[in-house]
Amino acid sequence: MATKKQARVDVKKTYKLFINGAFPRSESGRVFEVTAKNGAFIANPALASRKDLRDAVTAARAAQTGWSKATAYNRGQILYRIAEMLEGRAEQFESEIALTSQITALKAQSQVLDAIDRWVWYAGWSDKLQAVSGATNPVAGPFFNFSISEPQGVVAIASSVSFIDFIDAIAAAVVSGNTTVVLVPGSLAVPAMSFAEVLATSDLPAGVINILTGSLDELAPWAASHMDIDGFDITGIDKKKRGALKEAGAENLKRIHAFSKGQSPTKILAFMESKTVWHSVGV
Amino acid sequence: MSFYGLVDGSEKSLVQFLDQLSGVDQVGAESRAAMLATRSIKTTSKKWAIETAISMVDLTTLEGADTPGKVRALCSKAVRPDPTDPTVPSVGAICVYNDMVEIARTHLDSIGGKHVPVAAVSTAFPSGRASMEVKIQDTQDAISAGAAEIDMVIDRGAFLAGKYGLVFDEIVKIRDVCGEKAHLKVIFETGELVTYDNVRKASYLAMLAGADFIKTSTGKVAPAATPPVVLVMLEAVRDFYTLTQRRIGVKPAGGIRTTKDAIKQLVLVNETAGPEWLTPQLFRIGASALLNDLLMQRMKMSDGYYASPNYVTID
Numbered sequence A: 001m002a003t004k005k006q007a008r009v010d011v012k013k014t015y016k017l018f019i020n021g022a023f024p025r026s027e028s029g030r031v032f033e034v035t036a037k038n039g040a041f042i043a044n045p046a047l048a049s050r051k052d053l054r055d056a057v058t059a060a061r062a063a064q065t066g067w068s069k070a071t072a073y074n075r076g077q078i079l080y081r082i083a084e085m086l087e088g089r090a091e092q093f094e095s096e097i098a099l100t101s102q103i104t105a106l107k108a109q110s111q112v113l114d115a116i117d118r119w120v121w122y123a124g125w126s127d128k129l130q131a132v133s134g135a136t137n138p139v140a141g142p143f144f145n146f147s148i149s150e151p152q153g154v155v156a157i158a159s160s161v162s163f164i165d166f167i168d169a170i171a172a173a174v175v176s177g178n179t180t181v182v183l184v185p186g187s188l189a190v191p192a193m194s195f196a197e198v199l200a201t202s203d204l205p206a207g208v209i210n211i212l213t214g215s216l217d218e219l220a221p222w223a224a225s226h227m228d229i230d231g232f233d234i235t236g237i238d239k240k241k242r243g244a245l246k247e248a249g250a251e252n253l254k255r256i257h258a259f260s261k262g263q264s265p266t267k268i269l270a271f272m273e274s275k276t277v278w279h280s281v282g283v
Numbered sequence B: 001m002s003f004y005g006l007v008d009g010s011e012k013s014l015v016q017f018l019d020q021l022s023g024v025d026q027v028g029a030e031s032r033a034a035m036l037a038t039r040s041i042k043t044t045s046k047k048w049a050i051e052t053a054i055s056m057v058d059l060t061t062l063e064g065a066d067t068p069g070k071v072r073a074l075c076s077k078a079v080r081p082d083p084t085d086p087t088v089p090s091v092g093a094i095c096v097y098n099d100m101v102e103i104a105r106t107h108l109d110s111i112g113g114k115h116v117p118v119a120a121v122s123t124a125f126p127s128g129r130a131s132m133e134v135k136i137q138d139t140q141d142a143i144s145a146g147a148a149e150i151d152m153v154i155d156r157g158a159f160l161a162g163k164y165g166l167v168f169d170e171i172v173k174i175r176d177v178c179g180e181k182a183h184l185k186v187i188f189e190t191g192e193l194v195t196y197d198n199v200r201k202a203s204y205l206a207m208l209a210g211a212d213f214i215k216t217s218t219g220k221v222a223p224a225a226t227p228p229v230v231l232v233m234l235e236a237v238r239d240f241y242t243l244t245q246r247r248i249g250v251k252p253a254g255g256i257r258t259t260k261d262a263i264k265q266l267v268l269v270n271e272t273a274g275p276e277w278l279t280p281q282l283f284r285i286g287a288s289a290l291l292n293d294l295l296m297q298r299m300k301m302s303d304g305y306y307a308s309p310n311y312v313t314i315d
Helices: A050-069 A072-088 A090-100 A105-127 A129-133 A163-174 A186-200 A216-225 A239-252 A265-269 B011-019 B026-036 B043-056 B068-079 B098-110 B132-144 B156-160 B164-178 B196-208 B227-244 B259-272 B289-303
Strands: A041-043 A143-151 A154-158 A179-185 A209-214 A231-233 A255-257 A272-280 B057-060 B093-097 B118-122 B149-153 B183-187 B213-215 B249-251 B285-287
Touching: A041 A186, A050 A154, A050 A179, A050 A209, A050 A216, A072 A090, A072 A105, A072 A163, A072 A186, A090 A105, A090 A186, A105 A129, A105 A163, A105 A265, A129 A143, A129 A265, A129 A272, A154 A163, A154 A216, A163 A179, A163 A186, A163 A231, A163 A265, A179 A186, A179 A216, A186 A209, A209 A216, A216 A239, A239 A255, B011 B164, B011 B196, B026 B227, B026 B259, B043 B057, B043 B259, B043 B289, B057 B068, B057 B289, B068 B093, B068 B098, B093 B098, B093 B149, B098 B118, B098 B132, B118 B132, B132 B149, B132 B164, B149 B164, B156 B164, B156 B196, B164 B183, B164 B196, B196 B213, B196 B227, B213 B227, B227 B249, B227 B259, B259 B285, B259 B289, B285 B289
Parallel strands: A154 A179, A154 A231, A179 A209, A231 A255, B057 B093, B057 B285, B093 B118, B118 B149, B149 B183, B183 B213, B213 B249
Antiparallel strands: A143 A272
């Protein structure tokens, strides 16, 4: 007796957060809906709360020493490994971006490839930064005087909704040795969480990149006032709302920047500090 | 001799007493502790809990690398945990090794911390592997240096071998050395006692022998002050009070690092032994890193934004 093949039931992905190398649900249990251009349901990503942010900052802080003390060569290797993983899943990112944003499949394809190239470009900077930004300074005395750029610490990123900007902001922050908490708005949650799966399989130490999906309006003020966040990239925040965040960030002299599009080493240096060392000559 | 009229101090009477104790329902104790851990403590209750927990902390440094400077810094922190806010209460006590007692006492007295007692870990802490003479000497040494509280360890090897009389006699002897001058806390090292039944037996053994406090662990062995272990000990002090009308204190130590952990402990105390135990006279938390987290949570509550460890002292 011939049996008709039954229609297969899809296995849907449960979208969660990426904190400390693990994929927890939001502490609040909340989710929000992402739909396609035509209004069809796509996914229910987690709607992160301020307590998820708190946990992510704790994880990022704990990971900070190890990541910043890793050799530049090692950091570059790990970042390059992430590019390898991205390349292998390029088609998945293309279809997710085309599905959830307003751009065409062709544009999505070129954006993903550009994003991978962008990531590799930043990865290459890891062992070149000191040569470019460090200096031996001339001083009027019997001293050697060096300036060395060091990572700031924990950097929060309020990402804009485009995938390549999301990739750009993270790469620029982590290549120097910062650890990050990335706040992802709206439909970017879908490719962002796939990116988290890439991170989870790339030998990246837990806590270096933490990704929270949800509402920037809800999370950004908590990130701005958090005393244990040292820098805040607010590129994804509406211009009118930036002032309030800068005010809240003043309490711990947080560096708050918004960047224009495109790759640039200034984005890396924006979240680095210059340390100057004096050393007497002949000792 | 009679101890609370319950045992006469002989091995036989101890075995008889401890054997008639019912066994601990392991699953029940663990699920009860887990259930109490889900209680949500917010706003004014949370503020009260944080301040109560601060006043119960036995601020501890028990490292081979301890220096007089570190101990003095810790003493200053004990008196004024948050130098920017005088409304934060002093901690319950300072807990140090014997040779640091005098340094701690002198420094505390000189900075207006007469109300903060110094606790010393005696009797060959943390292993307890020394002769009785040495243990007695060790304890006398700490008391003469100014310790008002003695944290002694029991001989876990003897306890596990069933030599209850030996363990009992040791506690009684150290109790005699302490006399009126010092409170006696008895450390079980619950991580080495293995079962909850043993924790319950050790609790009664120590209380009968005259302990003022029973304490979970040295902080050198994991697991230490897990909630079910503390629950079993709190039940023991509650039942002992019904038997003898005397309240014995409990001190969990080891592994309590966050405000959340500390508040869970307070909930356990309130729901098991009762609110009478929610005082530094009857409940202490042995910790070092915990105090910073309590202070940071307190800052978060008063400032409205998350605090950073950069703004509290490094011990």
